[in-house]
Amino acid sequence: MGVLRFDAARIRPDYFAVHGYKWLLCPRGAAWLVTRPDRLSELKPLVPGWKSTNPPYQYFGGPANLAQDARRGDASPAWFSWIGAKAALELLTSLDADQVERHCLELAGQLTGQARAIGLRRVTDGPGSHIVVLHTDKADHVALRLREHGVRATALSDRIRFGFHYFNEEPDVVATMRVLRGGR
Template structure:
């Protein structure tokens, strides 16, 4: 784990927020190295130079994500959105299949199952997810960390329940990976966008699949999903990639040019160090709410803290220089590596008590 001095030095070199930014659960600040990488990529395009180096960034980003997720790189596909991959998984299910979800989970994780129209979609409270898996459950879909309030799913319990009943699992890591150590290897499918805790630009997402690809049919496959992409631009693809690349879509090159730099920073600092830092700040905020008479949604161990009833203050706090979110009526604060104890104290001072 990085020493506090090294951690602080790296963060100060990369981030210069102009507000009290406590909104990573919406989107992160971009590191300075990422901004430079994006500018360099745009310059290649503007000057008409070859874009070949940007494809190297795509593969470097895939490899870095695989390390962070704890899966072999051959099991990682890349695209643009979580919804795209939820739709791919929904398309693979038999008519009448039961999909178990969590009440009020993020729409990208659940809506594609509903629009199929011929699936049995069941929603239960987060704390009852594992116990609700049954012999008729085909798939369990859940966010590792709930977007609205930061509650953390009991993924080990879910994994065991799914194995017991022969159900597949689909876990959205978007609000977890980057600050919470994760092991995606224990689940059939997992997904994440890159512009939150991974510090990347908008426009990228990763999907991890089983070694045998599970039940997925690459209905979206085109040239980028071929074993030899540049030989597969015209007509039907003769040979799909032998790895999870068969689930790739054409990569947003600028996004992955910037993301490569962001993931290098995350790996350089280390997720364990980020986790300790983020949770300590969130706990400081939780502790400070009690004397003010406010009780957050219980989310122990989470970097996201939501306070019921205070979402209405978000516009006022924004004018005062705070970046926060109003989610489901809650005031949501999310703490990441560029935040400090002073940020927490400043917010507490601004809240009514």
Template sequence: MPPTTSSALAVHDRFAAGSGYLAACTQGLPTRETVAATRTDLENWSSGEASPLDYDAAIDRSRDAFSRIAGVDVDAIAIGSQVSVLASLAAGSAPDGARVLCVEGDFASVVAPFHAQAHRGVTVREAPLAELADAVDDETWLVAFSVVQSATGEHADIEAILAACARTGALSFADLTQALGWLPVDASRFDLTVTHAYKWLCAPRGSAFLTVREGIRDALLPLHAGWFAGEDPWASCYGPLAAPARSARRFDVSPAWPVWPGTAAALEFFAALDLAAVHAHDTALGDRFAEALGLDARGRAIHTWPDPDGADLAALTAAGLRASGRAGRARVAFHVWNTEDDVDRAVAALGR
């Protein structure tokens, strides 16, 4: 087996739970700071002391921390609540008759918004992940794909896809939800990215991020523009926006306030980590698991294998482990709170 890793990057005590939790790809665990921030906000709300200006500060902190994690300028980031909502901005901006290329079996929130534009003649082609770059042609307007596939844990060939987009002029639209937080990704390399932060970034569900390359911001329609998309949101509460934000904030969706204090704490935690060390830790555990099960996959934090009757998932659950199942496959994920003991318990539960 691979060499043992350090004990969860010495951050295990930042989580109230963690031992036996192999489901970061389903829902991350909150740090103690995220729990505290969320409780404080609830107490402030219940006592009538919650202030919108406090939420503005939490959103600013979140945007700043996300910029450091994703490698983009703060001005390139818009906030929202769900991947599907942010993806619909790209889909709604597609020209009539545009051709979009997606991955077979990709997460519905990445694909469905483009299919919903069929009434305007927008057509969606699908290709297997391994063949996606070869499927990009001169008629492709945009390529939409998850960098890490939710159902299988497979990785997209980013270099090949971006090269194909550069060759044909197609836009690149990447979902980073199953990547950011454990896999270092430079979001500035893509025209558009979306990330829901409640998985590997361990934020409360309901905080999501869109990054938009500066050169295409004027071509993207602010379909969900409301008061928060103004250059000065508190001067944009009534009537049309006299002055939309000059930055990507013009695409902001009005925030669900209670999720943002916890999101700020979560993202600041990850922004302060050495993400290369996180990647090394998570993949070392993943490789240890893959080797024990004979899986032909290395360098992954997510591992899946056929489990059509759910027997393996049931065995993991019976052993007190939290895993998941998707698309007829059992699925485990390894993150900063996991240790070699979690790997060994999973292997033993599966009888390997």
């Protein structure tokens, strides 16, 4: 969500849970659960809140008369996270989703191809993604060098992970490759 297009109407998931803190650019604490209407009765909140019940919303413990709609899963939101989430989602929905996906996949493809040319390979041969994970025997060392040059990546055992978003640009790939080639 936020980079690759997702057609919920075509896929029709029973439940769709998403956090906003990474690719949706929201602060931590913003998350959503979307449920098909025919699956609502299966939702059982672990800790019902006062808005999880039917009106007059007077639940303060004990057996709950849960609402029959999605309110049954309501919880008190992390208020400050939602202020940031609103701004982030307004920004993301103002962008052309096809262009965002194309841009991010193109940058990831450039990094993948250039890394392959110097002997680094993707960990998986799956479909293209905005996330590039490269195999290296020196992941911690590579991540440290990248960080020293202002490039953010994550070291994971024998892998180095990069993620592209719409705010990334071609100079980010150039800077990354300069470090991976051993330059300054």
